[in-house]
Amino acid sequence: MSKKFAEKSQRDLADIDGEVLQGHTSEEFKIAIIGCGAAGVATLLAFLEYLPTKFNQKITITIFEKGPAFGPGFAYQCDNNELLMNMVSSTTSIFPNQKGDFWNWMLEKGCHIGGQQILSKSGVAPDRYISRQFFGAYLKSQFEHGISSLEKLGVEIELINLEVTNACVLGDNSFNVTFGKGFLRHFNCVILCVGNTAPKDIFNLGEKSQYINNPYPVNRYLQLIKSNDCVGIIGGQLTAADIAVVLANQGHKGPINFFTRDLYFPLTRCPIGKYDLQYLTHINLEILKSKNRNGISLRQIMRLARKEFLAAGITWNKFFKPSTKQYSSWVRSLLEDDEDFSCWQNLAIATDDVIGDYWNALSDIEKHLFMNKFHRLWSAKRVPLPVHTVFKLYSLFSLGILRHYPHLKGIDASVKNQFSVTLGNSKHPTLTNKVYCDWIINASGPSREISRVDSVLIKNLLESGLILRNPHGGIMLDYESSRIKNNINRELNNFYAIGHLTSGTYYFVSSLDMVSLRARGVVRHLTESLSYDSNPQRCISDFLYRGEYAS
Numbered sequence: 001m002s003k004k005f006a007e008k009s010q011r012d013l014a015d016i017d018g019e020v021l022q023g024h025t026s027e028e029f030k031i032a033i034i035g036c037g038a039a040g041v042a043t044l045l046a047f048l049e050y051l052p053t054k055f056n057q058k059i060t061i062t063i064f065e066k067g068p069a070f071g072p073g074f075a076y077q078c079d080n081n082e083l084l085m086n087m088v089s090s091t092t093s094i095f096p097n098q099k100g101d102f103w104n105w106m107l108e109k110g111c112h113i114g115g116q117q118i119l120s121k122s123g124v125a126p127d128r129y130i131s132r133q134f135f136g137a138y139l140k141s142q143f144e145h146g147i148s149s150l151e152k153l154g155v156e157i158e159l160i161n162l163e164v165t166n167a168c169v170l171g172d173n174s175f176n177v178t179f180g181k182g183f184l185r186h187f188n189c190v191i192l193c194v195g196n197t198a199p200k201d202i203f204n205l206g207e208k209s210q211y212i213n214n215p216y217p218v219n220r221y222l223q224l225i226k227s228n229d230c231v232g233i234i235g236g237q238l239t240a241a242d243i244a245v246v247l248a249n250q251g252h253k254g255p256i257n258f259f260t261r262d263l264y265f266p267l268t269r270c271p272i273g274k275y276d277l278q279y280l281t282h283i284n285l286e287i288l289k290s291k292n293r294n295g296i297s298l299r300q301i302m303r304l305a306r307k308e309f310l311a312a313g314i315t316w317n318k319f320f321k322p323s324t325k326q327y328s329s330w331v332r333s334l335l336e337d338d339e340d341f342s343c344w345q346n347l348a349i350a351t352d353d354v355i356g357d358y359w360n361a362l363s364d365i366e367k368h369l370f371m372n373k374f375h376r377l378w379s380a381k382r383v384p385l386p387v388h389t390v391f392k393l394y395s396l397f398s399l400g401i402l403r404h405y406p407h408l409k410g411i412d413a414s415v416k417n418q419f420s421v422t423l424g425n426s427k428h429p430t431l432t433n434k435v436y437c438d439w440i441i442n443a444s445g446p447s448r449e450i451s452r453v454d455s456v457l458i459k460n461l462l463e464s465g466l467i468l469r470n471p472h473g474g475i476m477l478d479y480e481s482s483r484i485k486n487n488i489n490r491e492l493n494n495f496y497a498i499g500h501l502t503s504g505t506y507y508f509v510s511s512l513d514m515v516s517l518r519a520r521g522v523v524r525h526l527t528e529s530l531s532y533d534s535n536p537q538r539c540i541s542d543f544l545y546r547g548e549y550a551s
Contacts, residue, residue, distance in 0.1 A: 028058040029530065032177050032187040034164045034457070036065035037073015038512060039193035039499040041139050042094055042519035044146045049520065050527045051153060057530070060156040062187070064179060066163035071143040072136025074195050077217055083132045083242050084386045092135065094142055096516040102130075102138050109141060166460040169486075173493040189494035189526060192484070193519075196446035196500045197453045202234065203411040205440065210417050212441040215239055218246050225439055228254040232411075232421055232437035236260040236327065236404060238383050239443040244402055245392045256396065257435060258404040259421055263322035264380035268334045268390050270342035275350045279307040285357055295363030298370050312347045319344065320377045327404035328397035334390055341384075348382055352513060359507040360479050367472050379445075383510070405435060413440075448473030448503045458501075466492075470504030477505040481525045482518060494529075496522045 033040050040063060047061065067074060085092055093101035147157045162180035167190055169175055175187045198214040205211040212221055216239075225231060231247060233240045236258040244256050284304055288296045309316045323330050362370065385393075396402035407424035409432065414420075419440045425431040450458055451469055461467040465487035468476040475497060476485040482502065483491045498518045503509050506518070 028060060029189070030185075030187045031059070031061045031189040031191065031526075032164075032175070032185070033061060033063045033191050033193055034167075034177075035073065035193035035195055035499075036063050036070045036143070037067075037075055037193065037195050038094060038139060039195065039515050039519060040065070040073065041071055041143045041146070042516040043191055043193055043498060043523060044143060044150070045094065046516075046520045046523035047155070047527075048146050048149050048153075050523045051150070051155065052527075058156070059154070060158065061150070062158040062160060062185065064160050064162065064164045064177075066161075069136075069140065070159055070161070071140035072133070073139075074216065076132050076136030076139055083216075083218065083246065084388060085130050085132055085135055092130070092512070094139060094512060094516055096513045096520070102135065105138055105141065163456070165456045166464075167457070167466065168464065169466060169492060169495070175495070190496070191522060192497040192501060193499055194455060194457065194501065197450060197455070198447065199234075199442045199444045200447040200449060200452070201442070202444065205411065205413050205419075208413045210439045211413065211419070212439070215243055215441050215443050218243060222246065222250060225252070226254075227252055229438040230255045230257070230436065231439045231441065232257045232259055232419060232435070233441050233443050234259050234408070234411075235443035235445065237266050237380065237443070237445065238385055238389075239445060241266070241385055241389050241393055243441055243443055244396060245389055248392065248396055248401065253401070254438075256402045257421075257437065258327065258402070259408045259423075259435075260404070260406050261408050262376070263324075263406050264377060265323050265327055265330045267341045267345070267381060267384040268387055269384040270340070270345050272349065273342065273346045275312065275343075275346035277308065277347075277350050277354065278311050279304040280351060280354055280358070282354060282357065285354065285361060289361055295366060296358075296361045298362060298366045301358055301362070308347065312343045314344055314347070319381070328394075328402075331390055331394045331397060335394055344381065345384065352508065352511065355508050356479075356506040360505070364471070371472060382508070405433075411440060446500055448500075450474060450501070466495075472507075473504035474501045475504070477502055479505055482522045483525075494526065496526070498522055 033043055044061070044063070051059070063070065065073075067077065069077065092103075093099055095101050151157060160179065162183070164177055164179045166178040167175050175190050177185050177187055177190065179185070201213050205213070210224075225247070229252075231252070231254065233243055233256065240258055244258070247256055280301075285296075288300055292300070306316050309319070325333065359367070359370075393402065405421070405423050407426055409422040409424045412420040412422070417438065419437045421435045421437060421440075423433045423435065425433065447453075450473075451462070453459065458467070462469065467484055468487045468489070470476045476489065477483060477497060478485060478491045481491070482496050482498065482505075483493070484495045484497055485491050499515055500509060502518065506514070508514060509518070
């Protein structure tokens with residue numbers, strides 16, 4: 001963050017010293033954004049888009065961030081440079097309809113950050129993959145731009161670099177927010193942008209020495225792993241690949257093992273092209289909903305999906321079957337272009353506009369059926385690996401450093417600093433095999449389940465009943481507005497959530513596009529509900545013009 005904004009953050013911290021509760025007047029509307037990673041930045045920028053040029057209340061936006069920096073958050077923090085985005089530079093952006101925004105920023109500002117020529121150091125090009133921490137620098141820059149622009153409109157921005165631990169709703173639909181060492185602030189609106197939850201501790205390894213449940217940031221534990229240690233990684237997708245590559249780059253010589261339950265392997269990122277949906281459309285969805293008032297069935301969606309796959313030239317049954325190859329052979333086939341997966345990736349990206357609406361139209365029973373039968377298949381294929389990472393995986397497999405073991409059954413940690421990994425046998429279910437590791441790193445991805453999260457805030461909100469667990473992931477929300485529902489299933493005015501907490505309501509929430517889309521939907525809903533002298537129709541027309549749907 002620039003010196004100006006660092007000083008602003010420190011000044012704000014000084015202002016709250018000794019504070020207990022700050023009141024408000026009817027002429028002032030106070031908004032709290034809790035968390036300032038990609039979702040927080042997208043929310044701030046959405047205010048810049050949707051706040052009218054004239055409004056009749058003073059607006060104050062207070063942004064809380066418990067991490068070291070405002071902007072990059074947890075996902076794009078300063079970490080190992082080998083952790084790459086899985087989108088090329090020219091298609092990466094915090095804005096859902098400005099695909100080239102990062103690249104334009106890089107040309108104008110990025111290569112001059114800190115007086116250094118980052119362009120020459122990182123080798124950035126439109127068709128190359130950038131490090132996640134460099135994208136974090138972009139988020140910081142856009143965050144600062146958003147603050148400056150909003151302040152010119154008369155909006156007051158306050159940065160507080162402390163953890164929010166609780167919130168309670170008052171009788172007049174306003175909120176008290178608790179943060180730091182018992183400080184309290186009063187707000188008219190609270191927006192949760194708290195980021196991803198930690199992976200689920202599948203085998204209850206808890207606080208066992210040399211077990212890493214949350215793999216990021218990798219730099220916090222890499223130096224503790226000895227060069228010849230045997231490292232086991234739970235998972236075989238993008239996060240697992242990241243960890244293996246980073247270990248190899250620091251000169252690791254011991255075995256690195258991927259442990260997975262199945263044989264569903266990731267794809268390689270292909271050049272992105274446009275695909276127009278023919279069957280999985282909003283028109284067909286409305287037809288299904290009109291005929292099924294109690295919710296459409298998964299079977300009905302699958303009929304449309306199979307037709308869509310056929311139209312795109314994809315063989316459904318072959319595509320979603322487990323691999324018949326070993327992981328090492330699979331990686332080699334990706335590099336040799338044995339199969340072209342660009343049709344699938346273009347189709348998958350096109351479904352981002354409709355997948356939430358189709359998911360919302362399913363009954364709870366049908367959603368549960370989808371999660372049991374198709375969720376893991378979809379997830380394994382939906383997030384591809386950068387080509388750069390695939391090359392490194394192939395090298396590690398070829399050198400015999402990296403190995404893959406499917407049919408993971410259990411992990412025992414009864415012996416100090418040693419893990420016994422039990423593997424099944426697909427052909428002989430009664431037979432098992434064991435692999436011993438010095439370290440276990442959980443790379444299974446963020447948990448959709450929030451009942452056992454590490455966040456003090458989420459635990460307190462659950463206990464108080466202010467939020468309610470969604471059985472399909474995250475918390476209960478109103479689909480149209482992203483307003484949070486409490487434990488009596490009542491929507492709370494001016495209380496919103498964006499990001500991973502919304503995964504049970506919207507299903508696919510992981511991409512930057514989806515995070516930005518939801519942020520814009522939240523801010524649009526909030527600003528239209530306030531008594532500003534604005535033109536709501538302009539906002540709605542602009543929203544529809546950009547090809548976006550209910551959020």
